[in-house]
Amino acid sequence: MTRPPLLDVTDLTKHYPLKRGLLGRNAGAVKAVDGVSFTIGDGETVALVGESGCGKSTVARTVMRLIEPTSGSIKLEGRDITRLGKAEMRPFRRQMQIVFQDPFAALNPRMRAGDSIGEILFVHGMRKRRDRDERVAELFQQVGLQPDQIKNFPHQFSGGQRQRVCIARALSVRPKLIIGDEPVSALDVSIQAQVINLLMDLQQQNGVSYLFIAHDLAVVEHISHRVAVMYLGRIVEFADKHTLFADPRHPYTQALLAAVPVPDPTVKRARQVLQGDVPSPIKPPPGCPFHTRCPRVMDRCKVDVPKTRTVADGHTVACHLYETT
Numbered sequence: 001m002t003r004p005p006l007l008d009v010t011d012l013t014k015h016y017p018l019k020r021g022l023l024g025r026n027a028g029a030v031k032a033v034d035g036v037s038f039t040i041g042d043g044e045t046v047a048l049v050g051e052s053g054c055g056k057s058t059v060a061r062t063v064m065r066l067i068e069p070t071s072g073s074i075k076l077e078g079r080d081i082t083r084l085g086k087a088e089m090r091p092f093r094r095q096m097q098i099v100f101q102d103p104f105a106a107l108n109p110r111m112r113a114g115d116s117i118g119e120i121l122f123v124h125g126m127r128k129r130r131d132r133d134e135r136v137a138e139l140f141q142q143v144g145l146q147p148d149q150i151k152n153f154p155h156q157f158s159g160g161q162r163q164r165v166c167i168a169r170a171l172s173v174r175p176k177l178i179i180g181d182e183p184v185s186a187l188d189v190s191i192q193a194q195v196i197n198l199l200m201d202l203q204q205q206n207g208v209s210y211l212f213i214a215h216d217l218a219v220v221e222h223i224s225h226r227v228a229v230m231y232l233g234r235i236v237e238f239a240d241k242h243t244l245f246a247d248p249r250h251p252y253t254q255a256l257l258a259a260v261p262v263p264d265p266t267v268k269r270a271r272q273v274l275q276g277d278v279p280s281p282i283k284p285p286p287g288c289p290f291h292t293r294c295p296r297v298m299d300r301c302k303v304d305v306p307k308t309r310t311v312a313d314g315h316t317v318a319c320h321l322y323e324t325t
């Protein structure tokens with residue numbers, strides 16, 4: 001029997017109902033996530049990319065069950081966790097940890113870094129103080145922090161070091177999946193590279209998987225194995241990173257990639273500037289949600305929603321241009 005993937009998300013939706021007037025009449029819904037499906041294997045990094053407001057952070061929080069999905073399913077190692085109660089979720093929480101964008105906000109400013117990590121270990125059953133201290137020291141070493149920093153408060157670290165503390169905290173309970181919600185976006189570029197390399201080293205050592213949320217495609221190209229491109233709550237293209245960066249098919253992916261600076265001045269990339277703003281998820285355009293900005297829009301794009309089609313092995317696209325493939 002084949003083993004199920006570590007994470008299997010199927011047709012996930014998160015709609016926020018809108019109410020109007022004193023009587024709270026139903027006035028539609030914000031479709032933050034609208035039918036998202038993907039899997040993550042052991043030791044794999046899947047990136048979710050797209051502009052702000054495309055729903056990628058909502059996917060991350062819904063997968064973690066920090067917010068409740070409207071419909072769809074989330075399976076961890078084959079076990080459906082979509083509707084589990086608080087107590088039933090506890091063992092699964094240990095297997096999934098999240099690292100947020102702002103490490104300062106994620107840490108208690110009045111708690112020493114070592115105690116922040118020790119607290120998680122205690123909650124997850126490590127009752128002996130000496131065991132916790134040993135594990136904290138081991139984690140500090142793993143993430144490249146000095147033993148004498150264990151007693152530091154968050155403000156005594158640099159931004160990159162604080163994110164290392166958050167990564168150590170996420171690793172403390174030996175999770176199988178770490179969700180990084182823009183984990184390097186708030187850091188200086190030089191520090192970003194250090195933290196990305198640290199995450200990749202930890203994956204090599206521990207076999208941990210990542211769901212990596214980002215808008216910086218250069219970072220995504222470096223860290224991920226597969227990439228899902230999101231637009232207005234949907235995945236519009238999904239492929240392994242080499243295919244996606246070499247042969248993007250969806251006009252939105254093509255526009256995102258065209259906007260990435262190329263470090264080699266001899267390489268010229270056709271500039272393709274996206275016109276207009278992302279439409280409101282309260283009233284998404286009919287047909288293809290990208291049609292209001294698409295340089296290749298056709299008449300049918302304004303009425304028909306494109307289905308997701310497989311254009312090559314492991315490469316899917318939701319666009320009418322590929323419907324005969």
Ligand code: SF4
Pocket residue numbers: 250251252288289290291292294295296297298301306318319320321
């Ligand atoms: Fe553009 Fe039409 Fe494809 Fe949408 S379906 S991305 S509007 S060509």
